[in-house]
Structure formats: C-alpha cells, structure tokens
Amino acid sequence: MLEKAFLGGRKYWIWMGCLLVVMGAGFISWLYQFRIGLGITGMSRDISWGVYIAQFTFLVGVAAAGVMVVLPYYINHYKPFARITILAEFLGVAAVTMCLLFILVDLGNPIRALNVILHPSPRSILFWDMIVLNGYLFLNIFIGWNVLMAERKGSPPPGWIKPFIYLSIPWAISIHTVTAFLYAGLPGRHFWLTAIMAARFLSSAFAAGPALLILFCLIVRKTTKFDPGKKQIQTLGGIVAYAMILNVFFFLLECFTAFYSQIPGHMHTIVYLFRGLHGHTGLVTWMWTAAFFAVVSLVLLIVPASRRSLDTLAVACVTVFIATWIDKGVGLVIGGFIPNPLEHITEYVATVPEVFITLGVWATGFFILTALYKVAITVKEESGA
Amino acid sequence: MGVDRRKFLKIAGVSALGAAAAPAKEALALEWLDKQLEGFTIPEFLLHLFHKPAGSQPAEALTATRWAMVVNVRMLDEEIAEACMEACHKIHNVPHIENPKREIKWIWHDEYEHVFPGQENEYIDENLQKLPFLVLCNHCYNPPCCRVCPTKATFKRKSDGIVMMDMHRCIGCRFCMAACPYGSRSFNWVDPRKYIKEKEQNPEYPTRTKGVVEKCQFCAERLAQGKLPACVEAAQEICKRKGKEPALVFGDLDDPDSEVRQVLRSHYSIRRKPELGTQPNVYYVV
Numbered sequence: 124m125l126e127k128a129f130l131g132g133r134k135y136w137i138w139m140g141c142l143l144v145v146m147g148a149g150f151i152s153w154l155y156q157f158r159i160g161l162g163i164t165g166m167s168r169d170i171s172w173g174v175y176i177a178q179f180t181f182l183v184g185v186a187a188a189g190v191m192v193v194l195p196y197y198i199n200h201y202k203p204f205a206r207i208t209i210l211a212e213f214l215g216v217a218a219v220t221m222c223l224l225f226i227l228v229d230l231g232n233p234i235r236a237l238n239v240i241l242h243p244s245p246r247s248i249l250f251w252d253m254i255v256l257n258g259y260l261f262l263n264i265f266i267g268w269n270v271l272m273a274e275r276k277g278s279p280p281p282g283w284i285k286p287f288i289y290l291s292i293p294w295a296i297s298i299h300t301v302t303a304f305l306y307a308g309l310p311g312r313h314f315w316l317t318a319i320m321a322a323r324f325l326s327s328a329f330a331a332g333p334a335l336l337i338l339f340c341l342i343v344r345k346t347t348k349f350d351p352g353k354k355q356i357q358t359l360g361g362i363v364a365y366a367m368i369l370n371v372f373f374f375l376l377e378c379f380t381a382f383y384s385q386i387p388g389h390m391h392t393i394v395y396l397f398r399g400l401h402g403h404t405g406l407v408t409w410m411w412t413a414a415f416f417a418v419v420s421l422v423l424l425i426v427p428a429s430r431r432s433l434d435t436l437a438v439a440c441v442t443v444f445i446a447t448w449i450d451k452g453v454g455l456v457i458g459g460f461i462p463n464p465l466e467h468i469t470e471y472v473a474t475v476p477e478v479f480i481t482l483g484v485w486a487t488g489f490f491i492l493t494a495l496y497k498v499a500i501t502v503k504e505e506s507g508a
Numbered sequence: 509m510g511v512d513r514r515k516f517l518k519i520a521g522v523s524a525l526g527a528a529a530a531p532a533k534e535a536l537a538l539e540w541l542d543k544q545l546e547g548f549t550i551p552e553f554l555l556h557l558f559h560k561p562a563g564s565q566p567a568e569a570l571t572a573t574r575w576a577m578v579v580n581v582r583m584l585d586e587e588i589a590e591a592c593m594e595a596c597h598k599i600h601n602v603p604h605i606e607n608p609k610r611e612i613k614w615i616w617h618d619e620y621e622h623v624f625p626g627q628e629n630e631y632i633d634e635n636l637q638k639l640p641f642l643v644l645c646n647h648c649y650n651p652p653c654c655r656v657c658p659t660k661a662t663f664k665r666k667s668d669g670i671v672m673m674d675m676h677r678c679i680g681c682r683f684c685m686a687a688c689p690y691g692s693r694s695f696n697w698v699d700p701r702k703y704i705k706e707k708e709q710n711p712e713y714p715t716r717t718k719g720v721v722e723k724c725q726f727c728a729e730r731l732a733q734g735k736l737p738a739c740v741e742a743a744q745e746i747c748k749r750k751g752k753e754p755a756l757v758f759g760d761l762d763d764p765d766s767e768v769r770q771v772l773r774s775h776y777s778i779r780r781k782p783e784l785g786t787q788p789n790v791y792y793v794v
Contacts, residue, residue: 160718161680162697167609171685171695231680231695231719238659238679249658249683310652310784311689387626464691465622465643469609 124272127501128494134346135497142490149483152476153228161231164477169469170460172229174481177456179225181331181448182488183302184324186218186259188332190295191362197288203358207351209274209499210343211336212267215295217492218332219260224484248304255298262291267495275502299324306459314392314459317380323373324451329366331447333359334440341437343496349503353433360436364424367443371417374450391466392458400462405470406454413449416442568734572760574669575647575726576789577740578771581639583755588746589617589640592756595742596724601715603703612694614724615644615739623780623792636794642739642756645692645724646780646788647671653684653693662721669789670726680719689781690788693723761789 131139156163166173192211196204227233244250266287273280300321306312307320317323337359340351381389394400396410423429423439430436462468473481565571596602596615605611617640621628628637651671654664661677662684664670685693699718709715713729716722727737735741736758743756759766768791771777775793782788 160696160698162610162718164697166697168611168685168694169609169691171682226681229681231682231721232678232717235659235677235679238661238677242659242661242677244658244660247656247658247683249656249681253658305683306686309656309687309689310786311781312686460686464689465618466625467622 124498127498142486145486146483149480152479155476165471165473167469169463170471172456173471174473175225175229177452178481179222181452182218182221183299184328185332185335186215187295187299187328189215190292191329191333194292203355207355209267209271212263213495214336215263217488219256220491221484221488222256228480252301255301259294259298262294271499271502274506299328311464312459313388319373326366326369326373327447327451330363330370330443333363334443337440347500349500357431360430363443367420367424391462395461396454396458401468403468403470409449409453413446416446420446570731570734572668574761576761576768578757578768578791579642580755580793581641583747583752584640586640588743588755589642591742591746592739595738599710599738600713601704601710603700605703610697617642646690646790647726649787652687656683656687670728672725673722675716675720678720684721689784693721695721
C-alpha cells in the first residue's frame with residue numbers, strides 16, 4: 124500500500140520537496156547543536172526547557188485528539204465518522220512522531236537515549252511517557268493500516284482489530300494525562316502544580332487537534348477527489364466548540380484561585396505572562412495575542428451560523444490553533460520557569476538554529492502526514508468512497 | 509569507545525569468580541582469556557554489565573547515615589562565602605562561565621529574600637538582608653530530582669543520604685532541573701572543559717562533558733578520603749583565623765552527639781521551602 128505515497132502529481136512532489144528542504148535545514152542545524160551542545164539554543168540555567176519541550180507538549184495534545192473521532196464512531200456508533208477515522212489516526216501517527224523527535228532533539232546526550240530503557244525507572248513520569256507515547260504510535264499505525272487494508276479489499280475490518288481500537292481510546296487519554304503529570308507533580312513550580320493540569324491539557328487538546336483535523340479535511344476536500352464530508356466537518360466543529368469553551372473556562376479557574384487567594388507564588392507567572400513582572404514583559408504580546416484569538420474563536424464557534432458555514436469554521440479553526448499553540452507551545456512551559464526558584468527572572472528567546480530545528484521537526488511531521496494521507500486518500504478514491 | 513582489555517578482564521573476572529576464588533587460579537584464568545582475546549576491544553557497556561562496585565569504604569573514610577550541613581549565616585561574610593565558592597569550584601573543576609545563562613555553580617550566595625522567598629518582610633533586620641546566604645544542593649531526604657530522573661542518573665545514596673549524580677548515565681533531559689525547587693542544578697550547555705584553565709585543573713576530579721547535569725555532591729569523594737567538604741574546610745579555616753564560631757558545620761544528623769546536632773539543639777534553625785516536604789539536609793541558623 125505504501126507505494127501509493129510515491130505516485131503523486133507535480134504539486135504533490137513540489138510540496139514534498141519543500142518539506143524535504145526544511146527537514147534538511149533542520150537536520151543541519153541539529154548537527155550543529157549536536158557538536159556544540161544545547162548552548163546554541165535560547166535555553167538557560169533558569170529556563171531549562173524551551174521551545175522543543177513546548178512543541179512536544181502541544182503535539183501530544185494533537186495526537187490525543189484522534190480519540191474525538193474514534194470514540195463517537197466505535198462507542199456511540201456515529202456512522203458518518205467512518206469516513207475520517209483514518210485521517211484522525213494518521214494525524215496521531217505524525218503528531219506522536221514529532222513528539223518523539225522533539226524529545227530527542229532536546230536531550231543533552233541523545234546517544235544515551237536508550238538509557239531510559241536500560242535503566243527503567245518507574246518512579247519517573249518520563250519513563251511512563253516514553254511507554255505511552257510509543258504504545259500510542261504503535262496502536263495508531265497498526266489500527267490505521269489494518270483498517271485501510273481491509274477497506275482496499277472492500278471487506279470490513281477484521282474482528283480482532285476491535286480490542287486494539289477500544290484500547291486506543293483510554294490510551295489516547297493516557298498520553299496527554301501522563302504528559303500533564305510531567306508538570307503537575309513538581310513541587311515548587313506553582314504555575315504547573317495544579318490538579319486541573321491534565322484536564323486543561325485534554326480540553327486544549329480536544330480543541331486544537333480536531334481544529335487541525337478540520338483544516339486538513341478542508342484541504343483534502345479541495346485538493347483530492349475524496350470528500351471527508353460536510354456533516355463530518357460540522358460535527359467536528361461542534362466538538363472544537365465544546366472543548367475550546369472548557370479550555371478557556373479551566374484557564375479562568377486557575378486565574379480565580381490565584382488572584383482571589385492572593386498567594387504570590389500562584390499569581391507570579393500569570394502576572395508575568397499577561398502584564399510582565401519587575402519590568403520583564405517578554406511574553407505579554409504573545410499571551411494577549413492568544414487571548415484575542417481565543418475570544419474570536421469562541422465567538423465564531425458559539426454562533427451557530429458561523430460554526431456551520433465551512434468558511435467561517437475554517438477561520439475559527441485557525442484562531443483556535445493559534446490560541447492553543449501560544450498557550451501551550453509558548454506560555455505554559457516557558458512561563459512555568461518564571462520566576463525561578465530563587466525568584467529571579469531570566470527570560471527566554473529561541474535562537475535561529477533552534478527555530479530551524481523546530482521547523483525541521485514540524486516539516487518531518489507534515490512529510491509523514493502527507494505520505495500517509497496520500498495512501499489513505501488513494502485507497503478511498505479507488506474504493507469510490 | 510572501548511576499555512583496556514586487561515582491565516576489563518580483571519573486573520569481569522573478579523566479579524564472576526567472587527572474592528572467595530583462589531587468587532592464583534583466577535590470575536591463570538585471566539591470563540588465558542587475555543591471550544584468547546588478543547586484538548579485541550571490549551565495548552564499554554559490557555563493562556557495566558559485569559562491574560558491580562563492591563560499595564566498601566576505605567578505613568580512613570568519614571561515614572554517617574545522614575549527612576547534613578548547618579549554615580550559621582550570622583558568621584558569614586563576603587570573604588568566607590567567596591572562599592567557600594572558590595574552594596568548591598576549583599576542586600571540582602567547575603568551569604567559570606561568565607554568561608549567567610550558561611553558568612555552572614555548585615555553591616553560591618544570594619540575599620535572604622531570594623533564599624527564603626515569601627519569608628521576607630519590610631522591617632526585617634537590614635544586616636540580615638545583606639548577609640551572603642550560601643546556597644547549594646540541599647541533599648533532600650525526599651528529593652524530587654531523584655524521583656523524576658528517568659535513568660536513575662541522579663540518586664540518593666542509601667548509606668548516607670547524599671544525592672549524587674552519575675555523569676556517565678545522565679541523558680541530559682533536565683527533568684531534574686525542573687523538579688528541583690531550589691535551583692541547585694546546572695546543565696552543561698556547552699563543553700565545560702574549554703572554560704577550565706589547564707594549570708588550574710584538578711587532575712584528581714573528573715571534568716564533565718557537554719549535555720549532562722551537575723551539582724554539589726557534598727564532597728562524597730573527599731569524605732571517602734576522611735576529609736570534610738571543601739566549602740566547610742575553607743569556611744572553618746577563615747572563621748578560626750577571625751576568631752568566629754564556624755560558619756559551616758558538617759556532620760551526621762543520626763548521631764545525637766555530632767556537631768550538627770549540637771548546633772541545631774542550641775540554635776533555632778530554618779530550612780528552605782519546608783512546606784514542600786523535601787526535607788532538606790541543609791539547615792540555616794539566622
């Protein structure tokens with residue numbers, strides 16, 4: 124089936140070629156980082172995780188969001204989603220691959236990465252994250268591929284695949300819960316030390332992931348003969364609406380606890396993010412941009428007319444993506460380190476090579492996604508779906 | 509990377525045959541194996557498989573079941589604090605990197621309001637505010653850094669509670685840095701060896717590579733030689749000269765007669781962020 128990824132038109136190859144160029148630039152930057160050390164990034168003694176871990180955190184959410192399609196279809200027997208489960212699963216594959224790559228490029232000693240398996244440490248959440256992420260990657264490739272093979276042969280998916288599908292549902296929840304636990308169990312990092320961290324992660328994931336999926340469905344609709352379906356896209360729009368409302372609501376809950384209790388440690392990071400602390404205002408513009416896009420997205424998603432129209436829904440999805448990406452991919456991780464444990468403030472700005480590496484990983488994800496979508500869509504076109 | 513074949517066989521042989529085996533027989537077997545393996549280099553990971561450190565202590569070693577330090581800040585001044593930092597950083601080949609973003613520090617000083625955030629108030633004694641509070645790894649009884657490490661590269665030594673680092677195992681994920689509530693850990697963002705002057709290097713202590721986390725180890729290597737930690741020694745020397753009580757006291761918390769216990773008995777002491785339940789083993793007398 125994979126051979127279908129090699130049978131594309133001119134536009135397909137130009138797109139893949141562009142991605143390969145970005146991947147190459149990222150790889151060369153990574154070689155530079157490998158030689159000099161992580162000192163080429165903007166990270167520091169105080170901000171010891173930067174854009175890599177932030178992207179990882181965001182993308183775990185995108186990966187987990189596949190469950191928002193799989194669950195309604197397999198548990199609630201919402202038939203229309205049959206057409207797009209494969210798109211959700213392959214999005215999961217690409218997203219988890221990016222997650223693993225972001226972890227790898229963040230390691231100070233990537234050649235020792237296997238120490239995590241050689242010296243398993245079940246008390247470390249990172250150990251469990253490694254297990255759930257790799258497991259999820261396997262499940263999505265395995266399920267997606269088998270279901271697609273069956274579809275190509277014009278037969279229903281084999282019965283033995285069902286248990287794996289059911290397993291993938293809680294597994295999707297687990298990857299983002301475990302990722303939230305990386306942060307939510309650290310004493311002394313007030314911004315992260317919150318019981319609703321996992322809930323916040325899941326809500327933002329179920330907004331950002333399906334939003335991205337809607338955008339991909341719209342692109343597939345435009346560029347191929349396969350139509351994921353207007354109804355499907357609209358249902359996804361409803362899911363994004365609910366999730367985004369919850370996401371913003373959960374964030375406001377955090378604000379209430381911090382500012383009504385007036386406990387300095389709880390307020391510091393939020394103040395830093397939105398107003399600046401002791402003259403340090405590095406992320407203020409970012410955060411207000413996120414807030415602005417979040418409000419715009421909520422308006423577009425809550426008003427029924429704009430949610431149902433595919434054009435305005437697309438705009439809403441872009442705004443959801445920007446808002447959640449800034450919230451999790453910038454504010455959450457960087458903000459958590461400010462102020463530092465001795466209440467000094469060091470700010471963080473990503474460097475050029477760091478941005479290249481980041482773009483390289485994203486390009487790799489898109490490369491995998493495009494190839495997998497090409498396979499899936501060709502199968503669907505051939506079977507006349 | 510390979511190790512010397514002869515050394516490997518010795519270690520492997522000793523571990524495999526055990527201490528009870530006749531030395532002559534063992535030596536013969538090793539010699540025979542060595543001949544058979546002529547021309548081979550043994551990968552380092554095999555060494556780790558066979559080499560089980562015995563865990564014994566030399567006779568002169570200082571031992572305890574729970575090492576702790578008391579910082580008597582009233583006895584501290586800039587000179588003592590700087591001397592402690594210099595002694596530690598020199599002995600341990602800690603590179604001197606100017607850029608604060610890349611800097612590595614095992615022990616340093618800061619103001620009261622930063623060392624004890626949330627406990628400051630406007631009317632606090634001005635002298636206290638100005639004192640150079642020494643800070644270092646707290647060697648917590650319940651260390652979050654060890655809990656989060658995915659490879660056990662940082663661990664609490666069972667025998668005496670020192671929180672240690674295995675620089676050869678650390679993958680550089682920096683989870684421990686996020687977990688430490690005291691900012692005690694440093695990461696080698698670049699090759700540290702470029703920042704150590706050759707003539708100032710201490711050949712007795714290993715230098716580190718880029719990409720690993722490091723921190724104070726309560727001078728485990730000096731304790732094994734029967735010496736007090738470098739900072740404690742440096743501080744006590746100056747205090748003696750100045751006729752002060754020692755600014756740093758080191759000893760066994762489990763020994764009721766130890767110097768640390770005596771100081772803690774006679775002075776009111778505080779610890780950094782006690783509400784987090786990490787149980788620091790560094791105490792401050794203010």
